[in-house]
Amino acid sequence: MNFLIRKATVIDTNSPYHGKVVDLFIEGDKITSIGADLKRNADQVLQMEGAQVSPGWVDIGVQVGDPGYEHREDLRSVSSAAATGGFTAIAAQPNTSPAVDGKTEVSYLKQFSRGKLVDILPIGAITSKCQGKDITEMIDMHHAGAIAFSDGNQAISDNGMILRALEYVKAFNGIVINQPLDRTLAFEGQMHEGVVSTSLGMKGIPNLAEDLMVQRDIYLAQYADSRLHLANLSSQFAVDLVRQAKAKGLKVSCSVAALNLAYDDRSLVEFDSNFKVLPPLRSSEDIEALKQGLKDGTIDLIGSNHVPLEEEAKKLEFPYADFGAIGLETTYALINTHLEGVLSQTELVEKLATNPRRIFNLEEVTVREGAKANLTVFHPHHQWTFGPTHIRSKSSNSPLLGVQLKGKVIGVVNNGSAFINPH
Template sequence: MNALLKSATIVDSKSDFHNENVDILIENGTITKISKRISNPDNYPEIKLENLHVSRGWFDSSVSLGEPGFEERETISNGLKVAAQSGFSAVAMNANTNPVLDSNADIAFALAKANGSACQLKPIGALTKNSESVDLAELFDMKNAGAVAFYDYQTPIKNPNLLKIALQYASNFDGLVLSFPQESQISGKGVMNENVNSTTLGLKGNPALAEELQIARDLFLLEYTGGKLHIPTISTAKSVELISNAKAKKLDVTCSVAIHNLLFTDDKLLDFDTNYKVLPPLRTQNDVDAIIEGLKDGTIDMVTTDHNPIDVEHKNVEFDHAKYGTIGLESAFGALQTLFSTKKTIGLLTKGKARFGVEESSISVGARADISLFNPEGKITFTKEHIKSTSKNSAFLGTELKGKVYGVIANNKIEISE
């Protein structure tokens, strides 16, 4: 793959050309020249885009793609195309498929389906067989097949001894264990945050306590066992405090937050819109403020779209019966830009790679091209016309976003949205 990017502003603190407007020559998937002006004697395809900015490729640590088993929601091929056109050069795919990705053959299948995509697939294997939280899955075999972590997506590990054994076992091969932060006996049948709004709406509540108890338990187990733990999609102020204290003890723990939990509160549910039915649920403004502060001070390590396509038959129903989840790839950059500077937004979108074993590459001569392309300026109101995912269940519909994503040059491919 050869290309010449014209007049691109580099946003990459690790590059010698940070904040400079330059031309970038890419030959056979490698950056061969960066200069103020580069001629094009070989007549390579030229990429000229309005107010073009480029950064290291973005990474998302939690994406659901449906296939195998739920292709009506999304396929691996189209999901990766959407991710690439949304600026992501790598995504970690959850195991919530049918069958669940819990063996080396399942991991190999997912990787084969992703072959040839500009966005690299990093599969997450199930932590337990069929994600039933009873017996550990084939962790070591899946690691050898290409799994970057182990997680029963949005399924709490009820048995603390199971998590203890998982942490101990995975530490033998530097495996990363994920544990969903919800104590299921406390959360019960709650479908939204337990608060005045849940009482007003007559919906069963899922209290912040359910998340915080599980996190406290898991951190105690981590302190006892050692190993590597990642806590996905935290949502409460107390959760931030618990993880901050654990990091002060030098425990090997990281965490993420879903972007929709940064922008929205449970006030969004007053109209019973099932696009806002997510897990963990939307919380209070106090929680949102604490999470944003946790991102700023580094307590929270990364953001994720927690992209979860759900078909209309499972969303366009009564709130109690609707499935949890929102898509978020297409809106991620624009949503973050409404909260943070472009520099901070890019920093958040490029963090997490090392934790999930994704190769990092700066925008430098001799480096492989792993580049996200975007325009940080301009505002749009996000509508269904902006959605390229198979499923349209977005919590961001009607939300004003800032900036525009063009796509990626990565994995020796060019993927730019029309």
């Protein structure tokens, strides 16, 4: 396949073309020419005034569904949703059935995506079946291709277990991911604990349920001198704890989910169960702290927190609905809309592409001649309204249907394939 991208501004601080408007000619899986007004015959041509191009984006921590929950999402549909949202790689959570807790399951995910448009990067489970009891053979999964280790949406509450995991991965410079939530403190909570939850008569999930676990995890990472990634932070104090840990030189990184940057707990006054997510939508003060954490580099990544669920799990009275929302197709547009004036396009690309690869020891991708063509093409000023036709996931549990957004993914290129967004 030959592919030509015309008149796109390069957003890549590692590229000699950063900030320049160029043409890019791609042959197979390589960028063979970069310049002005290239004279090339191409199978596909992409040109849109104002378009930008960057290294392909990576989303860490996606619920893929397959195996076991294919009615919610399978590997083909999640790959399609990822490409539509500008991601050329996604890291798959281990919470499937069977769980990704051995080298066979890791190899299954690696084999499916080999040579395809979207790379699926397995996250291996820390404990068998993600049940928090018996530690897995992480070194075997590492050799099979797991990029990190986590129990995914099941936060590890056992202090000894998380410490052993941190010590285990040191042998191969691995990284442990934990999404902090002390479920004993969040018991039966439905949303952020605060004025809004009180007024609605809903049981709340206090910031404390996140803050205490973040503090514990940082202490244990310091003790083990190991690498820790705290996923989907949502509270002000948690961000401060990570900021202090980084100032001490600890090997700690963290991420935030796009939805938690755009909406606060007031969005739940209409009891829209699609806004029922974990971590919960917190206060406006928490959102401001998250934005400041992104700006000063405390928060390294932005992710979709993509959790596909069938209608039977979401179209229920609010207390009975499951937690989770899809987000792959809308992550860039949502953060581009709500972080305008907070992060530049260069800084957004850093959170979406550069930092994920650096933190998780992935192959570096850059926009230069001779490099592998792993690219995302996007337009930061394109206005559009998210609707059912934009959903590529098998599930449709999104609170953004009918919402106008600013910023659109135009297409992606990876592994010798290309996708151009038809909308």
